[in-house]
């Protein structure tokens with residue numbers, strides 16, 4: 001089951017007291033647009049004390065929270081060491097900072113079994129649900145490319161798989177088949193067109209997984225949730241920090257590229273109801289690709305560069321499939337704002353897949369041309 005209710009004020013105050021915060025709390029308010037955890041912005045009264053980001057981790061989605069927190073400590077320590085050793089680093093660039101509990105633990109577990117954690121709040125940053133300018137797209141590309149580049153020497157096997165088979169399409173298709181059997185409130189009837197959409201493409205979309213299984217694509221440390229709003233930009237729109245490290249684990253680089261493109265080039269929100277508003281913005285595609293390859297182009301293999309185009313259609317397909325699966329299964333995974341929300345999300349993602357399929361050759365040519373310029 002999901003936790004859709006916000007925690008009571010008293011609970012929040014009790015939880016807050018467990019962490020080694022500085023200053024006096026002036027207010028706590030719900031924050032952000034994530035579909036999984038409950039997130040709060042903790043404001044402090046003094047300008048000398050930082051604000052904080054408090055999260056109740058969804059332990060129905062992340063079943064081993066201690067393992068997840070180990071990953072975050074490992075990854076942030078690695079990033080910090082690498083940044084310290086890179087003199088030419090972008091001065092705006094920062095690493096997410098976890099604030100330990102007063103017992104020096106990475107998280108606090110309350111009496112109800114809920115897991116809480118705290119980060120330093122990054123002041124004067126912005127995240128974009130919709131990308132507005134080529135500079136923003138370029139910076140997002142640079143941030144995710146650099147994230148992969150800095151982690152290229154971290155052994156993927158050291159990371160726990162926080163959600164097993166997360167972007168594995170074979171496993172997602174199995175869960176979809178189970179949801180079809182479950183068919184909550186007879187929803188399969190109403191979604192016949194979307195079900196057919198999945199079935200028509202399932203085979204082709206398995207391309208990246210097959211290449212991986214054949215040993216033609218390396219498993220690397222990847223972010224796996226590269227929604228554009230998971231990069232914070234500063235007041236000058238320079239990339240400052242990659243956030244949401246819950247799914248950092250072994251993966252294929254094309255997954256990160258595809259998920260970021262999904263949310264960068266779409267002129268409409270992820271759950272747009274009016275499908276006519278969903279459009280692919282090519283200048284934003286080009287700008288993101290340039291930023292990404294400027295950083296990642298140095299270590300990617302030819303095959304990986306080729307695979308990026310496949311990632312561009314695969315990721316919105318997987319997201320649509322997951323939203324549709326959740327709808328057919330009775331909306332147990334994602335937070336929803338209304339009963340048909342997951343179906344609306346699935347439809348929007350599938351429309352985006354269609355548009356990207358039409359442009360696939362052109363997108364591939366842009367990637368190849370940009371990669372040549374980066375070498």
Ligand code: GN1
Pocket residue numbers: 033034035036037061224225227244247270319
């Ligand atoms: C979830 O945490 P949040 O809301 O950024 C999901 C991602 C999806 C995304 C779709 C752990 O991410 O995989 O891409 O929703 N995260 C998890 O918006 O399932």
Ligand code: MG
Pocket residue numbers: 034036225244246
């Ligand atoms: Mg997330």
